[in-house]
Amino acid sequence: MKKFFFKALASINKKLLPSFTKKRFDLSKATKWQMALLGYKLWVTKNALD
Numbered sequence: 001m002k003k004f005f006f007k008a009l010a011s012i013n014k015k016l017l018p019s020f021t022k023k024r025f026d027l028s029k030a031t032k033w034q035m036a037l038l039g040y041k042l043w044v045t046k047n048a049l050d
Helices: 002-016 032-049
Strands: none
Touching: 002 032
């Protein structure tokens, strides 16, 4: 059940949230909200793969 939830959440995030890799994103110049968004996406992806 948990894995299904995170897979669904990851697919929603992929459609709604911006992709930083396509924009050649520089981590050293990231703002706080961008770092928070990256952390959130990483957390969701990690839980979807487990």
